[in-house]
Amino acid sequence: MPEKVIVKHLYKVYGSHPERALAMLRAGQSKDQILAQTGMVVGVTDANFVVNEGEIFVLMGLSGSGKSTLIRLLNRLVEPSHGQVFLSGQDIAALPKKALIELRRKDLAMVFQSFALLPHLSVLQNTAFGLEVAGVDRKTRERRAMEVLDQVGLRSFAQQMPAALSGGMQQRVGLARALAVNPSLMLMDEAFSALDPLKRTEMQGLLLQLQQEQQRTIVFVSHDLDEAFRIGDRIAIMEGGRIVQVGTPDEILRNPSDAYVRAFFKGVDVKKYLLAKDVARTDDTLVIMPSADARTDMAQALERLRHTGRQHAFVVDGDGRLRGAVSVDTLLRGLDSGATSLDALYLDGLHAVPATLSLRSLMGRIVQHTQPLPVVDAQQRYLGAVTQTVLLQKMVEMDADKDAREAADE
Numbered sequence: 001m002p003e004k005v006i007v008k009h010l011y012k013v014y015g016s017h018p019e020r021a022l023a024m025l026r027a028g029q030s031k032d033q034i035l036a037q038t039g040m041v042v043g044v045t046d047a048n049f050v051v052n053e054g055e056i057f058v059l060m061g062l063s064g065s066g067k068s069t070l071i072r073l074l075n076r077l078v079e080p081s082h083g084q085v086f087l088s089g090q091d092i093a094a095l096p097k098k099a100l101i102e103l104r105r106k107d108l109a110m111v112f113q114s115f116a117l118l119p120h121l122s123v124l125q126n127t128a129f130g131l132e133v134a135g136v137d138r139k140t141r142e143r144r145a146m147e148v149l150d151q152v153g154l155r156s157f158a159q160q161m162p163a164a165l166s167g168g169m170q171q172r173v174g175l176a177r178a179l180a181v182n183p184s185l186m187l188m189d190e191a192f193s194a195l196d197p198l199k200r201t202e203m204q205g206l207l208l209q210l211q212q213e214q215q216r217t218i219v220f221v222s223h224d225l226d227e228a229f230r231i232g233d234r235i236a237i238m239e240g241g242r243i244v245q246v247g248t249p250d251e252i253l254r255n256p257s258d259a260y261v262r263a264f265f266k267g268v269d270v271k272k273y274l275l276a277k278d279v280a281r282t283d284d285t286l287v288i289m290p291s292a293d294a295r296t297d298m299a300q301a302l303e304r305l306r307h308t309g310r311q312h313a314f315v316v317d318g319d320g321r322l323r324g325a326v327s328v329d330t331l332l333r334g335l336d337s338g339a340t341s342l343d344a345l346y347l348d349g350l351h352a353v354p355a356t357l358s359l360r361s362l363m364g365r366i367v368q369h370t371q372p373l374p375v376v377d378a379q380q381r382y383l384g385a386v387t388q389t390v391l392l393q394k395m396v397e398m399d400a401d402k403d404a405r406e407a408a409d410e
């Protein structure tokens, strides 16, 4: 995966003599000591990380831990005191002011907690606003705005004024406005934090759905573990201006780096954060890609099923998309009847599981199915299969992890 953002030894000190504070930091003094002695506030200390193309990277931490400072350093809304930020390989510190403004307009959309809609403009005009500023002609920008309003489910509200919309809907407009410019990087600072829990979950779902349709690179700030784990491909946990751990939700859950990180998980039900794709396995189930010769395919599939003692196989096309499932019985019948394509042999009622289905919902489905369930991505590509046994094993593992974590806390 290409790297979209590279951050190297990045520092931000708020105050009149940042270089003095930097020297103190290097000498091992703490944020509190520096504040007490100089009155300067250390916002971010020695941040190093990479954001890959197409991932949602979450900055999580308590209030005051430096999340907003760090995300604003990425588009230079905050000037760094030291260190570097590379966007698509370009050092943003080297950009002249004008080029920087241009970049922010066209390529780095930001969504804040407050919706910041312009009250005198319609929903459509608000959505098209970024494009208007970027000099896109009216017809083109309104067409594009309708397109994204459709994506966020607000097509029929295009002509309304913002005041007529609920908070949740206003934030959808904020999101649509950011999406409209088709930025290569989206920066979202507590974008859903002002919403009530229900609306918030709904917006997270919408973001994930949009992400399935088109993978964008997103840096998302949140103080909320639920949110971070639901939407983050990787998470950086911040404490007192410092990044204390970076990893996937699974990695962080399994190996919290210290007590601060562990404290976030107290009383958290891990099953909520794992998705079908996290437990899908490719080694348990036979997958067949049909050739031009259905008879040979059937015979080979039967042979391999018998050899491994399995009953079922999935059939995928050349692009890896799931076509159906066959069993020993249907294959035998196919051979008997001289079927010329596997397509005629598929079992009824194949239930493909979306990759982003939560483990909880998956458990509900799997109790009704003794056969492996195929897991597919948004393009219906086969990712692996889940069986009752695999799921059960995973849950036992997780409970053991949880016990270990709690034991470590005592």
Ligand SMILES: Nc1ncnc2c1ncn2[C@@H]1O[C@H](COP(=O)(O)OP(=O)(O)O)[C@@H](O)[C@H]1O
Residues within 6 Å of the ligand: 014, 041, 042, 043, 061, 062, 063, 064, 065, 066, 067, 068, 069, 070
């Ligand atoms: N403009 C500013 N001037 C001085 N101190 C600031 C400024 N903005 C943020 N800070 C301080 O920097 C630290 C990090 O703040 P911030 O990045 O807003 O954290 P978060 O977003 O995680 O709540 C805090 O101690 C905060 O008080």
Ligand SMILES: [Mg+2]
Residues within 6 Å of the ligand: 067, 068, 069, 190
């Ligand atoms: Mg903040």
